[in-house]
Amino acid sequence: MSKNETTSGSGRRKREAGPSPHQDPQSAAGGELHQIAGGEHAALTTNQGVPLSDNQNSLRANPRGPTLLEDFILREKITHFDHERIPERIVHARATGAHGFFELTESLEAYTRARVLTEVGEKTPVFTRISTVAGGAGSVDTPRDVRGFAVKFYTKEGNWDLVGNNIPVFFIQDAIKFPDLIHAVKMEPDRGFPQAASAHDTFWDFISLTPESMHMVMWVMSDRTLPRSLRMIEGFGVHSFRLVNDAGESTFVKFHWRPKLGLQSTIWDETVKIAGADPDFHRRDMFEAIAAGAFPEWDLAVQLFTEEEADGFPFDHLDATKLIPEELVPLKIIGRMVLDRWPNNFFAETEQVAYCPSHVVPGIDFSNDPLLQGRLLSYHDTQLSRLGTPNFHQIPINAPKCPFGNQQRDGQMQMEQPVGRIAYEPNSLSEDSPRESPAGGFRSAAVAETGEKGRVRAESFADHYSQARQFYVSQTAHEQAHIASALVFELSRVEHLHVREAIVGHLRNIDEDLAQRVGAGLALGKMPKAPAAAAPVQDMAPSPALQIIGKMKDTLTGRAVGILIADGSDGAVIEKVRKAATDAGAAVKIVAPKVGGANLADGSLMAADGQLAGTPSVLFDAVALILSAEAAKTLSTEGAAIDFVRDAFGHLKAIAADKGGQALLEIAHVGQDAGVVGTSDEDAFIAAAKTRQWDREKSVRTLA
Ligand code: HDE
Secondary structure: OOHHHOOOOOOOOOOOOOOOOOOOOOOOOOOHHHOOOOOOOOOOEOOOOOEOOOOOOOOEOOOOOOEOOOOHHHHHHHHHHHOOOOOOOOOOOOEEEEEEEEEEOOOOOOOOOOHHHOOOOOEEEEEEEEEEOOOOOOOOOOOOOOEEEEEEEEEOOEEEEEEEEOOOOOOOOOHHHHHHHHHHHOOEOOOOEOOOOOOOHHHHHHHHOOHHHHHHHHHHHOHHHOEOOHHHOOEEOOOOEEEEOOOOOEEEEEEEEEEOOEOOEOOHHHHHHHHHHOOOHHHHHHHHHHHOOOOOEEEEEEEEEOHHHHHOOOOOOOOOOOOOOOOOOOOEEEEEEEEEEOOOOOHHHHHOOOOOOOOOOOOEEEOOOHHHHHHHHHHHHHHHHHHOOOOHHHOOOOOOOOOOOOOOOOOOOOOOOOOOOOOOOOOOOOOOOOOOOOOOOOOOOOOOOOOOOOOOOOHHHOOOOHHHHHHHHHOOHHHHHHHHHHHHHHHHOOOOHHHHHHHHHHHHHHOHHHHHHHHHHOOOOOOOOOOOOOOOOOOOOOOHHHOOHHHEOOOOOOOEEEEEOOOOOOHHHHHHHHHHHHHOOOEEEEEEOOOOOEEOOOOOEEOOOEEHHHOOHHHOOEEEEOOOHHHHHHHOOOHHHHHHHHHHHHOOOEEEEOHHHHHHHHHOOOOOOOOEEEOOOHHHHHHHHOOOOHHHHHHHOOOO
C-alpha cells in the first residue's frame, strides 16, 4: 500500500465520546500549539514537538526495500512503547482505583490533633485502590483472595495512607516472614503456576508450619474472599495505630471501613464461573457504578482504647493475627468515604499511585506491632524499585495537595526547578526557604521503651487458635459449611498427604467438628494428631459481627437482575418485572439469544443488553425467565440457556418465571422452592431476590 492509500489513524476521526464517569478531567490535551491550519485537531507530534506527516508508514529505502535507521519517528515511538510497563507490584498487582472524598462527621479532637480527624464537615480528597494479593496485574478479579483496601487521604497537613485489607487480621506476626509467605502463595518457581491461587502445595506447606496463620486462614477460607462487588467489602487498617492529641497523650486506634451496601459474597462455584464470564467483573462493576452515579460509599469507624484497657484484653493487640471483637470495644463511626470519580488514566493513577503505611500526618502515629514496623520500611523501598526514583512523590497522583517543600534535591525524573543558591537548612541566606514547625510539625508520641534487645517473639503472641475458633463458631451453619468445603477444595489440590494431614491437625485445635468434616472430605481415614498448642485455647464468646450473612442488607441497591427473553416473549410481563426490579434499586439487563434483540409477541423488537452465550446468570443476583412456550422448546437444545437457569438455581438465586420460563426450568431439571416464583408475583420475586436461598444449597451440592 503506498503512502497515499492510507485511510486510518490520525486523520479526521473525532475522539470517541464513550460512557465516561470522569467528572474532572484535569488534562486539557496538550499540543494546542500545533493546530493544523484550518483543521479541527491538534497536531500529532514527536516527543520533541515535531509535527508528523504520516503515522502509518515507516521510512523505507523504496516501497519494497529496507527500513531506514534514520527514521527517528519510528525509533522514538517503538522505544517508548518498549518501555511502557513498569515493574508490577510484587503483591496487590491487580486492582481497581477511584477518586473520591472523605467527610468527617464526628470529631476525634480529644484524641488527636490530625485535622483530617477533627474538622467536622471537611471533605478531604482521597484516592482508593482495592486489589487482590496473589495474582499478577493481568489476572482475574475473582480468585479466592484477600482484597487490599488502600486509601490515600490528601489532607491539609500532608498525605495520610491507610493501607489495609478486607480482613482484619494477617497471616504472620513478624515482617521477617513476609517474603516467605508471599513466595509460598505465588506461582511455584519451577513451573510458573498456579496464577492467583492458594490451592497448591507450597502455600499449604508454609501454612502448616506457621500455626500463627490459622486465624487468617479461617477468614480466607470463608466467603469474605469471594466478594460480590468491591462496593460490598469491609476494610480494616489491621494494626493498632496511635492517635496523639495536643497534650501529647496517645490512644490506640483500629480503623474500619463499613460498606453502605452491606456485605455480600458469591459462592465458590459461581466465582469460578464469573472468572470465565468476565475476568474484569469487579473493575467493571465499580466503573459502571460510578458512571451511573451510584457512588460506592463506606463509613469510617474507629475502635479506641487505652494502654490500660489493652492490658486487660485476653490477647495482645500488637499481634496482627488478632482482632478486637466489636463486643469488647465498640465501633464509633466518624465519617464517610464516597468514591465519585473514575481515574482519567489507569496507568497514571491506579498503577503509579504509591501507598506507604509510613505516610502519616501529625496526630497519627505507629504502634509497636512488629508487622507494621516492617511495613514502614518495605513500601517506600518498593516504590523506589517500581517507580524508579525517589521523586515518585512528584507524580500527580502521589503529590500532596497542600503546600510542601524541603531541601531534598535532584535525582532521576526531577520535575521541579528549585531557584536560588540555597539547598540546605538551617540557612541565613534565604528569607523564605522552608523552616521547621516546632508547634504544628510531626512529633512521635513520647513512648517509654525498656527491656532487652533480641530476636524474640513476645509470649503474649503465643495463642494461635482461640480467635480462629471464635471466628468459626460465630458463623451461621451455611457459612461454616462453606469454610469446611473451601478447606477440602484447597487441600484436595495439595499433592503431599503429610501437608493435608498437618492442616487437619491444626483444625483440631480450632474446632473438632470442622476438623472431622474436612478429614472426611479428604477421605483421610485416620484423623491426624493435633499439634501441641503453645498456649491454652480459650473459648471466646461468639461474635455475630464476624458473619457475612448477618451483614447482608435487605436491598437490591447495587445488585443486578437479568431478564432472559427470546422471540415471542410477552413485552408487558417484561416491563412489569423490569419496573419492579428497577424500583427496588437493581440494575436490570435484558439477555436474549441474539444481541440485536428479540421479536416480542406483539411484534415489536426489544433490544438486548447481552447475548445469552456471553451473559450467563452468574453475572446477576436474580433472574427472570420470560419466554414463549415455543422459545422454551427452541432453547432446550441451547447449552447456554440450560446453564443460565441451572446456575441461577445452583447459586441460590431467586428466579421469576412465566409459563414458558417454567417450561425451560423443567427441561433443565431445575427444582422448585420458595425462591422460584411466578412472574405475576413481583413482590415475592423482589423479596427473594434480596437474599440467597440458603436452604436450597443442600439440594444442589454436597458440602463438607
Ligand atoms: Fe503489604 N505490601 N506488606 N500488607 N500491602 C505492598 O507495596 C508488605 C501487609 C497492602 O494498592 C507492597 O506498593 C510487607 C498487611 C496493600 O498499591 C509491599 C508486609 C497489609 C497493598 C508490601 C505486608 C498489607 C500492599 C507491594 C509484612 C494489610 C497494596 C507494592 C510486614 C494491613 C497497596 C507496594 C496498593 C502492598 C509489603 C503486609 C496491605 C511489597 C513487608 C498486614 C493494600 O511493599
